[in-house]
Amino acid sequence: MQFKEQSITYPPVHPGTDRTFIRYYDRNTDFSYVFFKDHSEQTPARIFVTDSNVAQTSLFQSFYHHFSSEAVLLKHTVEKSGNDTLIIVDPGESHKTIETVLSIISTALNCNAQRNTVFIGIGGGVICDMTAFAASIFKRGSRVELVPTTLLSMVDAAIGGKTGCDFDNYKNMIGTFFPAQKIHIFPAFIKSLSSEQFRSGLAEVVKTALLYNSDLFTILEQNRDRVFKQEESFIDNIIETCASAKSRIVEQDLTENNIRMQLNFGHTFGHALETCAGLGTVSHGDAVAWGIGRALALSKRLGLCPGEYEQRVVKMLSEYGWEIASVHSALKQQFTNTATYAQTLCEVMKKDKKNNSNRIRFILQKNITDTVIAEVEESDILAVLSHD
Amino acid sequence: MQFKEQSITYPPVHPGTDRTFIRYYDRNTDFSYVFFKDHSEQTPARIFVTDSNVAQTSLFQSFYHHFSSEAVLLKHTVEKSGNDTLIIVDPGESHKTIETVLSIISTALNCNAQRNTVFIGIGGGVICDMTAFAASIFKRGSRVELVPTTLLSMVDAAIGGKTGCDFDNYKNMIGTFFPAQKIHIFPAFIKSLSSEQFRSGLAEVVKTALLYNSDLFTILEQNRDRVFKQEESFIDNIIETCASAKSRIVEQDLTENNIRMQLNFGHTFGHALETCAGLGTVSHGDAVAWGIGRALALSKRLGLCPGEYEQRVVKMLSEYGWEIASVHSALKQQFTNTATYAQTLCEVMKKDKKNNSNRIRFILQKNITDTVIAEVEESDILAVLSHD
Numbered sequence: 001m002q003f004k005e006q007s008i009t010y011p012p013v014h015p016g017t018d019r020t021f022i023r024y025y026d027r028n029t030d031f032s033y034v035f036f037k038d039h040s041e042q043t044p045a046r047i048f049v050t051d052s053n054v055a056q057t058s059l060f061q062s063f064y065h066h067f068s069s070e071a072v073l074l075k076h077t078v079e080k081s082g083n084d085t086l087i088i089v090d091p092g093e094s095h096k097t098i099e100t101v102l103s104i105i106s107t108a109l110n111c112n113a114q115r116n117t118v119f120i121g122i123g124g125g126v127i128c129d130m131t132a133f134a135a136s137i138f139k140r141g142s143r144v145e146l147v148p149t150t151l152l153s154m155v156d157a158a159i160g161g162k163t164g165c166d167f168d169n170y171k172n173m174i175g176t177f178f179p180a181q182k183i184h185i186f187p188a189f190i191k192s193l194s195s196e197q198f199r200s201g202l203a204e205v206v207k208t209a210l211l212y213n214s215d216l217f218t219i220l221e222q223n224r225d226r227v228f229k230q231e232e233s234f235i236d237n238i239i240e241t242c243a244s245a246k247s248r249i250v251e252q253d254l255t256e257n258n259i260r261m262q263l264n265f266g267h268t269f270g271h272a273l274e275t276c277a278g279l280g281t282v283s284h285g286d287a288v289a290w291g292i293g294r295a296l297a298l299s300k301r302l303g304l305c306p307g308e309y310e311q312r313v314v315k316m317l318s319e320y321g322w323e324i325a326s327v328h329s330a331l332k333q334q335f336t337n338t339a340t341y342a343q344t345l346c347e348v349m350k351k352d353k354k355n356n357s358n359r360i361r362f363i364l365q366k367n368i369t370d371t372v373i374a375e376v377e378e379s380d381i382l383a384v385l386s387h388d
Numbered sequence: 389m390q391f392k393e394q395s396i397t398y399p400p401v402h403p404g405t406d407r408t409f410i411r412y413y414d415r416n417t418d419f420s421y422v423f424f425k426d427h428s429e430q431t432p433a434r435i436f437v438t439d440s441n442v443a444q445t446s447l448f449q450s451f452y453h454h455f456s457s458e459a460v461l462l463k464h465t466v467e468k469s470g471n472d473t474l475i476i477v478d479p480g481e482s483h484k485t486i487e488t489v490l491s492i493i494s495t496a497l498n499c500n501a502q503r504n505t506v507f508i509g510i511g512g513g514v515i516c517d518m519t520a521f522a523a524s525i526f527k528r529g530s531r532v533e534l535v536p537t538t539l540l541s542m543v544d545a546a547i548g549g550k551t552g553c554d555f556d557n558y559k560n561m562i563g564t565f566f567p568a569q570k571i572h573i574f575p576a577f578i579k580s581l582s583s584e585q586f587r588s589g590l591a592e593v594v595k596t597a598l599l600y601n602s603d604l605f606t607i608l609e610q611n612r613d614r615v616f617k618q619e620e621s622f623i624d625n626i627i628e629t630c631a632s633a634k635s636r637i638v639e640q641d642l643t644e645n646n647i648r649m650q651l652n653f654g655h656t657f658g659h660a661l662e663t664c665a666g667l668g669t670v671s672h673g674d675a676v677a678w679g680i681g682r683a684l685a686l687s688k689r690l691g692l693c694p695g696e697y698e699q700r701v702v703k704m705l706s707e708y709g710w711e712i713a714s715v716h717s718a719l720k721q722q723f724t725n726t727a728t729y730a731q732t733l734c735e736v737m738k739k740d741k742k743n744n745s746n747r748i749r750f751i752l753q754k755n756i757t758d759t760v761i762a763e764v765e766e767s768d769i770l771a772v773l774s775h776d
């Protein structure tokens with residue numbers, strides 16, 4: 001066999017995505033002012049994407065008035081104002097599909113959007129992930145900014161350039177790494193969350209604390225009332241602490257080749273639960289909190305962490321109202337047989353993005369902030385899904 | 389308004405995509421040997437993607453035998469062999485859709501493909517672009533290698549990391565920049581091309597010559613017979629010359645911020661023709677050759693290039709059998725009114741990915757290998773679409 005070989009090397013892909021600015025605004029900032037104060041017909045066109053839940057929040061109204069005279073009626077899903085376009089999609093995980101992503105792209109195309117058009121996602125993780133995915137494949141990459149409106153997206157989902165949507169009932173199975181140019185954090189949006197949505201975000205806060213900040217975990221243990229009351233400066237500090245912690249990690253490993261994998265603590269079990277229950281049935285945060293419990297049960301079983309540590313975390317999770325039983329109530333009706341339940345979750349975990357073989361890779365802990373990555377025997381996984 | 393700001397910087401995205409090896413094999417190399425000689429069950433899984441035209445070529449048969457005992461019957465579109473999977477999709481531009489891309493991803497998912505799975509596209513530009521797009525969004529980025537089987541994809545489409553598919557009847561409207569790790573060039577595949585497919589690839593050869601290699605253009609002018617006879621060493625040299633020229637350009641500007649735009653010479657007009665005629669009606673190469681003629685007519689009209697240069701190129705294009713009339717025969721039935729014809733093509737060009745405003749950007753020439761980029765008044769564009 002004869003061949004000649006030549007090699008080409010490339011500069012970093014997408015010059016516009018090599019830096020992200022995260023802006024933390026105070027609670028009194030007028031959300032719409034930030035986007036319209038300096039805006040003129042000469043600035044590049046913008047495609048705002050949100051969902052109908054966010055569009056109905058009081059904070060959104062001053063923004064919405066830039067587009068429509070009949071603000072809250074939501075008669076149309078696409079509004080134009082000068083070179084700005086507002087797309088309102090249906091809310092929720094069940095709409096985190098390639099069809100929704102393509103509908104954003106189709107609207108952008110009809111608005112003559114160009115590569116310098118900025119796609120701005122205003123919403124929770126679902127909206128942020130889909131908007132950024134659409135921006136990343138539109139004409140092979142335009143620009144994206146994000147306005148996370150849930151606790152979960154402020155402390156986690158919006159930061160770090162992961163984009164995507166669900167596919168074939170698997171979470172985030174397709175997507176890209178395409179960091180936002182700016183992330184605008186308005187903690188005032190927290191007030192618009194249901195207590196369920198708020199709790200979902202808290203699970204990622206707990207995860208961050210266990211991975212990187214034992215003081216924060218102690219604070220969470222000792223201040224449940226301040227958390228549940230959503231005391232403003234207390235919550236705003238937590239948001240900044242968690243967003244900064246995640247930033248430091250993704251800065252070192254954007255495409256998840258090594259330390260970024262730690263951020264999946266609780267997620268391998270959690271994603272499997274979400275998938276088996278049907279996406280959208282169990283909230284992401286509740287699934288992650290349950291997954292953290294399972295990951296620590298597995299850590300204990302493998303002799304990695306002391307039983308006291310596992311018990312401490314389990315106690316905290318229960319006190320905050322999370323379900324921690326090995327057989328999750330959302331799947332009890334579906335699986336009367338515990339063995340089948342465990343086997344099914346196991347099969348789903350094999351499809352997880354982080355595996356490089358048929359063995360399943362888990363993020364486990366020896367103790368708080370002492371994290372390891374390990375491939376685990378199926379028998380051990382089945383054991384912690386069958387009994388505590 | 390109060391805010392704090394933090395910035396995160398990233399290392400190059402996708403470490404696996406920072407270098408491409410291009411291998412030029414001689415005509416005697418057994419195509420399947422290259423892929424199976426060192427392969428074992430331990431190496432990462434591979435997803436081969438091809439179309440039913442390529443799968444029926446004689447060169448493909450030894451390869452196909454690794455998968456099926458009933459080689460040429462093509463009873464199934466998905467074949468398994470150990471940890472290898474072969475996907476055969478329908479051929480042609482009309483199948484260059486997000487649905488086909490998603491069907492590749494869906495199959496990969498069912499085969500438990502992981503991030504270290506290699507997607508290997510074997511085919512023309514359509515197969516190479518779609519396979520690489522699927523690989524780039526599967527689990528946020530796996531790996532890709534390409535085996536271009538047409539002259540067009542050997543000299544152009546496979547090189548340079550552009551991936552994607554058509555959308556809403558617009559060419560390559562969605563996609564990513566995601567370079568292949570290896571590009572395997574087997575010139576022996578040239579024999580399997582129809583004369584129409586061969587001519588389509590020649591148009592990109594002519595483009596490369598006009599942009600970067602005036603000697604090559606003279607050779608093409610003087611050796612039409614050797615080209616048409618597809619004299620082996622003569623063609624193999626042309627392939628290597630053109631692939632190398634393109635490599636040098638994309639190496640300097642992968643994401644098309646500056647000099648890579650030159651490679652769109654003839655493509656703005658060409659893409660508009662393809663779109664208006666209905667994708668797949670006029671071959672890409674024929675459209676590009678026609679577009680080169682229009683781009684030079686525009687260059688002459690704007691006083692950029694001497695009439696002699698335009699005439700020299702037009703003469704060569706005609707002698708090679710390309711259509712060069714301002715009103716293309718493929719659209720004559722659709723548009724009896726020349727003004728409407730010109731206006732429609734113009735509207736389509738406004739959606740081109742390379743524009744950053746409503747003005748249309750063209751690649752024009754002052755002379756051979758002397759290229760400029762310019763935004764042009766609509767009246768001038770309309771003029772060169774109405775008469776020569």
